[in-house]
Amino acid sequence: MSGPIDHAFPPLLNDNILVAARGGKPKRIPIWIMRQAGRYLPEFQEIRKKHGFFEIVNSPELSAEVTLLPIQRYDLDAAIIFSDILVVPQALGMNVIMEPGVGPVLPEPLEEISDVEKLNFSVDVREAMKGTLAAITLTRKLLEGKVPLLGFSGAPWTLMSYMIEGKGSRTLNKAKAWLYRHPLVSEKLLYDIGTVVINYLVEQVVSGAQMLQVFESHADLLSPDLFNKFCLPVLDRIQTEVTRILVERKVEPVPMVIFAKGGHYALHQLSKLTYDVIGVDWTVDPKVARQLVGKDAVVQGNLDPCALYGDDRTIKTLVKKMIDRFGEDRYICNLGHGIYPDAPVESVQSFIDAVHTYFPGLEIQM
């Protein structure tokens, strides 16, 4: 098997994150940051003044440019393609707009179960996602092998709940009502979204993605029973099917990360799936996370995004404490959630420095 079929990409110079994801020993603890190409970066804000959010997402050139911004500024160990989880509902035929100060909004959400009929599950993802897929190929070239490029998708429940709520929700009460009132319709919908997610992730790898993350961002409002019934089987299928299809298409499978934000109750179950890496949010103590996922699992996380409001010394102390607890092995460093728009850029530097200069014996005095 080889890499992506149609592309000749520059050789990879930093494979730390891929080695760590496969359970090996990297040369240093790899670090990347969820939403690292986002709003906290002044150079991103400059680009956003000239271009709409989804204009950037759908333009290979702009998406590649934005993806590279944090790599140019910081010594990170991975790039992640600039896109949005809501490109999947868009591909299914739903309108998604970015409302300033509010976030993404779906003006015509699913209201009745019959609305599911309107969704186009036979979508050709190569056509519908061509902007992001071309951005992946272009970014791989522009990266010149500096670091690996990650692709990603929202997980089916996270996408389904957005499609029903139409916007962010503090309770997801409309979407959860479907799970309790229409469990069979919900399972079918999640399965069908899952199929599109699988095809999308496969095409990302074919286009050049070297690692994938699945974002179950709305795990926090589920119960363990709901998660086990509605999420776990679909998440399981996504990993196994993406890998199976890649093998079938003679493309080398890539490491896959599952990150269920707020899914503290699910960490043990997730560790039994075949994902390579399990993301952990900041509400779980690293030692507790290790106990829950077992000694063989590779974990990713979990600095509180708000820790970046602290000064250099505070950040370094917190990073040291975090890595001491996770341990250096089978570990990828990240925040426990996407970086917030008001994170100071110098704090990100402190964070990355603290990880790269981590030394277990070091005592930091506060």
Add this chain to the structure above:
Amino acid sequence: MSGPIDHAFPPLLNDNILVAARGGKPKRIPIWIMRQAGRYLPEFQEIRKKHGFFEIVNSPELSAEVTLLPIQRYDLDAAIIFSDILVVPQALGMNVIMEPGVGPVLPEPLEEISDVEKLNFSVDVREAMKGTLAAITLTRKLLEGKVPLLGFSGAPWTLMSYMIEGKGSRTLNKAKAWLYRHPLVSEKLLYDIGTVVINYLVEQVVSGAQMLQVFESHADLLSPDLFNKFCLPVLDRIQTEVTRILVERKVEPVPMVIFAKGGHYALHQLSKLTYDVIGVDWTVDPKVARQLVGKDAVVQGNLDPCALYGDDRTIKTLVKKMIDRFGEDRYICNLGHGIYPDAPVESVQSFIDAVHTYFPGLEIQM
């Protein structure tokens, strides 16, 4: 020691919740519902058409009337005084308004740490909270001993974060920035809010409250380290001081519940404090909760509020499963969070019926 000094209240006819809270064996599993006098009740909506939210809170007659609504409609085992956690910031001198469709808003939040100087920590809670305190006394009389009356307060971190954010927030990033940037100021602020909470809770008992719940509603966005540093000591002090002051004033102490919503990571620590009951939200499996708090703890919870969107049979099955897992002993039934405004009133009936007719041997076929 005796009950509240200045009042002669009707004898209590249903002490199930007090017996359970003290670790004894009640005649049936006691049940109450957080926000049971809230917006889901059509009779509450009728009263709200004629009166503002804080008008009801501050009027002893209206507050008592609203508190009794769910007791008249359902066979519950406790009433909880209709009030709001934000009466404490109000007492400290902050303006709080109820914005339709948004929720409570503090138009002049704490922005700089110097803003703390504006807060009136020497407030006389008997004067500032006289509406709610008089409502407690009046409700105790109107209840005619039917069920015990609960009082409550927000916990200091939950109040502090509201006071800084000024409204609901999905990240609490402004308030959490204080914890990372100004840890000493934050600890002092939390201590000082704690003192007012203690005095307020003491006066509630003196006025007739027979049990108290402390709501740490914003635990979900903290890390275990932040919770241990900023919340746990203040929560500990609240329980011990309320009890100590009551004894000193020759008033019988009452059972106290601590409910840290989203505090899955804190359940074990909370069980080591001297609270009588530990509230559990719906993201923690009852068996896991029991393991974390230990066999002697009394637990309260934790049906997913969204379970009330299910039909009668679904609700009964879920309640059965929940109680099977919690076990009947040392248990108080409740939702895992406040009831949502769109919960159907007939589902609440199903929920209560399911608890009252719980039988461990029963098989429910779905």
